[in-house]
Amino acid sequence: MDIFLQQLINGLTLGSVYAVVALGYTMVYGIIQLINFAHGELVMIGAMVAFTLIGVLVPAGMNPLVIVLLATACAIPVCMLIGYAMERLAYRPLRRAPRLAPLITAIGVSIILQHLALLVWSRNNLAFPQIIKTVSYHIGGATITNVQIAIMVMSVVMMAGLALLVYRTRLGTAMRATAQNAQVAGLMGIDINRMIAVTFVLGAALAAVAGVMVGSYYGIAHYQMGALLGMKAFAAAVLGGIGNLPGAMLGGLTLGVVEALGAGYIGDLTGNVFGSNYQDVFAFLVLITVLVFRPSGLLGERVGDRA
Amino acid sequence: MKTMNFAPKIALALLAAAAAFTMSGCGEEKKPEPVKKAEAPPPPSIEIKIGHVGPMTGGIAHLGKDNENGARLAVEEANAAKIKIDGKDAKFVFVGEDDQADPKVGTTVAQKLVDAKVAGVVGHLNSGTSIPASAIYNQANIPVISGAATNPKLTEQGFKNQFRVVGRDDQQGPAIASYMAGDAKPKTVAIIDDATAYGEGLANEVEKTLAAAKIKVLPREKGTDKTTDWKAILTKLKGKKPDAVFYGGMDASGGPLVKQARELGIKVVFAFGDGACTDEMAKLAGDAAEGLLCSQAGLPVAAADKKFLDNYKKKFNADPILYAPFTYDAANLLIEAMKKANSPDPAKYLPELTKIDYKGATGQIAFDDKGDRKDAEMTIFTMKAGKITPVAVIKGGKTTPIADFIAAMSPAAPAAAPAPAAPAPAAEAAKAPEAAKEAPKAEAAKK
Amino acid sequence: MALIGIVLVALPFALSQAGTAWVRITNLAILFTLLALGLNIVVGFAGLLDLGYVAFYAVGAYAYALLASPHFGLHLPFWVILPIGAAVAALFGVLLGAPTLKLRGDYLAIVTLGFGEIVRIFLNNLARPVNITNGPQGITGIDPFSISGVSFAKTDTFMGAMISGPMKYYWFLLVVLVAVIAINLRLQNSRIGRAWEAVREDETAARAMGIDTTQIKLLAFAMGASFGGIAGGLFAAIQGFISPESFVLVESIMVVAMVVLGGMGNIWGVILGALLLSFVPEILRYTVEPLQKAVFGRMIVEPEVLRMLIFGFALVLVMLFRPAGLLPSAVRKRELAERKA
Known part of the structure; x- marks a missing residue:
């Protein structure tokens, strides 16, 4: 039982990371039905900027918590700026283009961001300085660290904050109006371009926070780290019902837990014919099964023909 | 009207493509020239191309660059040493290629090196790119030494030109x-x-x-x-x-x-x-x-060759990450075999490479009949x-604690040829075994 | 027409002058053209976004490798295996298509992406408990093509001309390519082709018109997959070694990029896209370094990095200026014109 509890904790932590990245995907998708495949690169840039700042600030001998907060505070505007530039230059001109055109620009933007990061931060795996002392707590035979708790709390706070913004503010109302029908929203006096830009920038800010989280939890950053994480988070967003904020959270957590339980139990359940190597297969099979029975994800609304 | 607008754009694109093609054509045609020059009778210098392949982009690009640095250092040191081959000043040219750790790119760049008539190749990093590329080098009979690919299959294809200096799995x-x-x-x-x-x-x-x-x-x-x-x-x-x-x-x-x-x-x-x-x-x-x-x-680099570490650090402003000492050795082995054969012609120096016995940054190197490192430590x-x-x-199969290993070998140390300065005593001592082994062979080689 | 034919047949001789590497690059470009044409059936004709297309390529490659290598000790001739590879890939196409019929747009995209990953993970892990694929170690010593004792892997001299292995493969690939283009052209204007178009434009309306959408979609998956399977078999033979690392997600995305960049739905556009995306990085490989040295006198940005940066910018710029692809299909062109109006 303690093993099971531990696997749940592992899964929830990993799921929280997926969830925060998935929020970014889902927001952008919700408003303009675009999968921003370069979103993972924003996470990477966030981690890299934080890495540089932490490297600069640690010798100054500040409180570790202050350093991490400062690093995050710097990563956010950098990512926001890139997110804005991305939308303005690569996506906005294509808003009326065939659906797959922005997909290709997104791939292009991904390649560009990765290799710019390579130039700035080298090809090496960058080891995040281990500044926050890891403290472990024991609950019912399982271990949970302060960093894990922080990640889970952060992701919930961010989702809640985002939900508040979208459902309780004027800005959020305008965003939702744009999402529902951009043309009509425009007629109502909403600056659609601004709304879409705001969405991108908000998504980018989330990506920056996710980057700092991933970097400091796993202690490593690499210029290609965004690709895999982005793919998993995209899967999480779809699982939960893309375009739906609580769905992204639910999808992320579900994917994380499924992966952890998959790695933990497939081997024993199949007499070791399959093992942890099939962890991703297991995760994708769960995704496919869910989509076969609920073609718009766990919390998604029925969408029309968009292909 | 709309379609008319596109016409100039297409023309422009075509023009650009054509320009790119001709440029690439020029770049290509220029390359063989120096080699041809080298074949002509009495030029005072001889240009020898040494290729290196590893991933310079992608997930393990940092290791690829590290490998390339190792080989590059060896080539530059050889140039600085003003080696004479066949009575001419040897000018080694380093040709670095990126295989992106992708097998299909691996074969393409291997062919590119063969086309460029390199005398020898160091690489590739991954077994996955090394194995398909090895068939291409084998057809061209160009010696290849991998400093990082550990898959046993690489050297079990019966290719006489394939070597490796790293330990097999x-x-x-x-x-x-x-x-x-x-x-x-x-x-x-x-x-x-x-x-x-x-x-x-x-x-x-x-x-x-x-x-x-x-x-x-x-x-x-x-x-x-x-x-x-x-x-x-x-x-x-x-x-x-x-x-x-x-x-x-x-x-x-x-x-x-x-x-x-x-x-x-x-x-x-x-x-x-x-x-x-x-x-x-x-x-x-x-x-x-x-x-x-x-x-x-092999032997710990820090112990076997402090000079390599210092030079690497001086040149690239970083410590070697992993396989750089091995690619450094691999490039040096190619150069050493060329010196012994007094020729950069693969057909002539390949036999020398096969029977080489060389003290490198990773210890003593000799090859077995498959091309693997013989009796590697x-x-x-x-x-x-x-x-x-x-x-x-x-x-x-025999384990010796490092202290005993050093102690057992140190009496032989004085016989060492002038060795580079190595401050750490352990380093000095660990070098001794090579020196001891080297001494008689060096004498034999002098004859 | 005849002139183009002569040029295409004679091309490898010209390319060999620039280096045999160019013949190899051309061969890979043709392989990717085959892949792009296969994917075009699914994405361009039937409008189903498939991000896991490389799975079929992998299936074809492994079918060839397992039936013609020392791994199982089987050495069947290529003209037996290529159809088998195509059939197995088609079967996988149906396997993917069947459970995903209800899915649309981006949901389909993520499921196909997952499918591609699942196939790769299986190939990577089916080495134990029973060794089928030899796992990440890959399969070595795959037989090259050979026709009546003439091996495609070796260089021969024919009437005084050096015929290298890659050149032989080039001619074979050219024949396959011409056949595939012919099939595609026929398909596009056939009953099936029009049914695909109908499904792409409006599935509900298509069904109302009496089209069996289930069958027609599965047919698209199967046909697209079979081309991928053939390309895979050819790849295995040319390389002589395959391992799962050749069949990663990035490859799928590159093929999608070829289709979209060229102009999905338009066969000639797709061919153009595939050739461009195959050749441009290689041309950059040859030109970036000398160009930088010529302009700045020294290397400012490492050539490998600059090559990727230029490639990324090229993708973005082409899409910004030609959103429907370089050679858009007639339908798309019309749509775009309407929207702009």
Whole structure:
């Protein structure tokens, strides 16, 4: 039982990371039905900027918590700026283009961001300085660290904050109006371009926070780290019902837990014919099964023909 | 109207494409010229191209660049040494290529090097790119020395021009496995790999050795080379209570692995292959890395060749990451064989390379009939205060603690040829065995 | 027409002058053209976004490798295996298509992406408990093509001309390519082709018109997959070694990029896209370094990095200026014109 509890904790932590990245995907998708495949690169840039700042600030001998907060505070505007530039230059001109055109620009933007990061931060795996002392707590035979708790709390706070913004503010109302029908929203006096830009920038800010989280939890950053994480988070967003904020959270957590339980139990359940190597297969099979029975994800609304 | 507008754009695009093509054509045609010049009778200098291939972009680009640096350093040192070959001043030209760790790009760039008439090739990094490329070099009969590809199959295709200076999986695996078995005396061992040709290949050899020693091995666990979250697998292992864990994979995934294991309270010894035998492990895992075991082919570089380390650092403003000493040796081996044969013609110097006996940065190097390193030493390291530190040398299945190894060999030290300055006493001593071996051979060579 | 034919047949001789590497690059470009044409059936004709297309390529490659290598000791001739590879790939196409019929747009995209990953993970892990694929170690020593004793792997001299291995493969690939283009052209204007178009434009309306959408979609998946399978078999033979690392997600995305960049739905556009995306990175490989040295006198940005940066910018710019692809299909062109109006 303690093993099971531990696997749940592992899964929830990993799921929280997926969830925060998935929020970014889902927001952008919700408003303009675009999968921003370069979103993972924003996470990477966030981690890299934080890495540089932490490297600069640690010798100054500040409180570790202050350093991490400062690093995050710097990563956010950098990512926001890139997110804005991305939308303005690569996506906005294509808003009326065939659906797959922005997909290709997104791939292009991904390649560009990765290799710019390579130039700035080298090809090496960058080891995040281990500044926050890891403290472990024991609950019912399982271990949970302060960093894990922080990640889970952060992701919930961010989702809640985002939900508040979208459902309780004027800005959020305008965003939702744009999402529902951009043309009509425009007629109502909403600056659609601004709304879409705001969405991108908000998504980018989330990506920056996710980057700092991933970097400091796993202690490593690499210029290609965004690709895999982005793919998993995209899967999480779809699982939960893309375009739906609580769905992204639910999808992320579900994917994380499924992966952890998959790695933990497939081997024993199949007499070791399959093992942890099939962890991703297991995760994708769960995704496919869910989509076969609920073609718009766990919390998604029925969408029309968009292909 | 609309379509009319596009016409000039298309024309422009075509023009650009045409320009690109002609440019590429020019670049190509220019290349063979120097070689032709070299063939002409009496020019005072001779240009010799040495190729290097490794991934310069992609997930393990940092290792590819490290490899390239090693080979580049050797080539530049050779140029500085003003070597004469066939009575002419040899001018070595370094030709670096990026195979993106992608097998299909690997064959393309291999062909590109063959087209450019390189005299020899150092590389590739991955077994996955080395194996398909080897067939192309073999057809052109160009000697290739890999400094990093460990898959046994590479040298078992019967290619006479294929060599490697790094330990094969089936040389390194038994070494680290038997040391781990002797050191930790485990009853049960868990083996994890990263599901790559390297990680899995090495893990399989470790498993074979452990099974032969009647040690129980748990069902294999696998992540990927990009895995950073190992907690699920580690939690499962924790329930099975192994006495030791071996991981076949690189430091980028191995660091987080050992860090998370300690966080989960798994206290047993962790062992790794050369891919994770770097100081990087301590940076990635912090204190959790202390006490880990790992192996490298050859002798510890820090001990074998301090000069290489210093020069590398001076030139590239960084420490070598992993295989740079091996690619450095590989490039030097090519140059050395050319010197011995007094010719950069692969047909002439290949026989010299086959029977070479050379003291490199990673120890004494000679090749067996497959092209693998003959009777290679394996060094076992442990992590001590954030640095990997040699603890034992394994040769021919015999384990010698590093202190004994040094002590046994030091009396022979005075016979050494003038060796580069090496401040650490251990370094000095460890160099002694080579020097001792080298001495008689050097004399023989003089004749 | 005849002139183009002569040029295409004689091309490898010209390319060999620039280096045999160019013949190899051309061969890979043709392989990717085959892939792009296969994917075009699924994405361009039937409008189903498939991000896991490389799975079929992998299936074809492994079918060839397992039936013609020392791994199982089987050495069947290529003209037996290529159809088998195509059939197995088609079967996988149906396997993917069947459970995903209800899915649309981006949901389909993620499921196909997952499918591609699942196939790759299986190939990577089916080495134990029973060794089928030899796992990440890959399969070595795959037989090259040979026709009546003439091996495609070796260089021969024919009437005084050096015929290298890659050149032989080039001619074979050219024949396959011409056949595939012919099939595609026929398909596009056939009953099936029009049915695909109908499904792409409006599935509900298509069904109302009496089209069996289930069958027609599965047919698209199967046909697209079979081309991928043939390309895979050819790849295995040319390389002589395959391992799962050749069949990663990035390859799928590159093929999608070829289709979209060229102009999905338009066969000639897709061919153009595939050739451009195959050749441009290689041309950059040859030109970036000398160009930088010529302009700045020294290397400012490492050539490998600059090559990737230029490639990324090229993708973005082409899409910004030609959103429907370089050679858009007639339908798309019309749509775009309407929207702009």
